[in-house]
Amino acid sequence: MQEMYPKKGRVILHVDMNSFYASVEMAYDSSLKGKPLAIAGNVEERRGIIVTCSYEARRFGVKTTMPLWEAKKLCPQLIVKSPDFDKYRTASVAMFDLLRQYTSLVEPVSIDEGYMDITECHEMGSPIEIAKSIQQRIFQTLDLPCSIGIAPNKFLAKTASDMKKPMGITILRKRDVPDKLWPLGVTEMHGIGEKTAEKLESIGVRTIGDLSQANEMQLRHALGINGLKLKNRANGEDNRGVDPDSIYEHKSVGNSTTLPYDSTNEKELLTVIHTLSEKVAFRLKRKNLAGQKIGITIRFKNRKTITRSKTLLNPITSHKNISEEAKALFKIHWNGDAVRLLGVTAFEVIEKQEAFKQLDIFSYQQDAKKEPLFSAIEKLQAKYGKKALQKGTDYTGGTSANMGAETSFSKDFLDRQR
Known part of the structure; x- marks a missing residue:
């Protein structure tokens, strides 16, 4: 199996739980499965905002951060539950405990996602076999779906995990970047929001490909040091290691x-x-x-x-x-x-x-x-x-x-x- 791993460099997984809060509620109450479900804060008040929703709800156009009244207008049969953070924390801890059975190099970045460095895990199988094992075990033991990205660095692994949801596994290599990422708009790139996109637009940068070739002086002027970091990401470069201690x-x-x-x-x-x-x-x-x-x-x-x-x-x-x-x-x-x-x-x-x-x-x-x-x-x-x-x-x-x-x-x- 060692030949399935690079002689130099890393193999990074990004494990991203799908519709985590809604999925946890479904795991606790199977009668909710297959139904449009939303988790929202302040359910009884006008300020209620959708925190997350099931894929069944998304088919009606319900989205995260959408006002509750608007979501109910799009999907009158929407089931709405208040967040139960004790449940979500318990599920999160169990999920990360499972990931650490494969490697100690696990870096949680939020309650429902984390990175794993499996570079030295060749005895457990190929990267794709390890990813399938993780996905199946999380689903079988916790009844929770997840998507996994496999890549040589954290940025590409995060990008890959977003490509197939729910229950997807995607491999994204650096050589895939020109074909798979460069044609996309910059707002599709992890780490770029609306305000950053507006600044990039002002210097003629509209796609990830534009960003990969952008003038560094213009980027620095528009975004400071962050502009150069984003250019590196657009070229598939990211030297950050998986740091288990970052949670502290x-x-x-x-x-x-x-x-x-x-x-x-x-x-x-x-x-x-x-x-x-x-x-x-x-x-x-x-x-x-x-x-x-x-x-x-x-x-x-x-x-x-x-x-x-x-x-x-x-x-x-x-x-x-x-x-x-x-x-x-x-x-x-x-x-x-x-x-x-x-x-x-x-x-x-x-x-x-x-x-x-x-x-x-x-x-x-x-x-x-x-x-x-x-x-x-x-x-x-x-x-x-x-x-x-x-x-x-x-x-x-x-x-x-x-x-x-x-x-x-x-x-x-x-x-x-x-």
């Missing part, structure tokens, strides 16, 4: 909420930011992390979305500091229009022990006095729950105290894998 690297921790109604009330909006900042701070402290940059997301009534951030002099973790920075950003960048969604995120997070603070003579005594209080609060919240002891905030009644459901942007779902 937190790049950001954030929370967002969709408001139950579009609001122009500044006091209410600042209260929401205050609450979101509290949640971000709690999760940072629980993970022993500190943020070096604070960002906000504002989505307006017309669905236009802006994100703004500020790099900080010192890493921060406290609710007070996060809230102050987020509110300041909001006041600068909010134009007064009705707001539909708000988010607060700590970026460039690092381990707390790696963080430093340039304490001066004025702040040192103040920080030293507060530290025992913070420690005591954390211990009480850890023992009795985070609501056991909270700082008082202004409350004027109405709905602002519970403006929306929390959405997590960090890799909390991978905590169970540690």
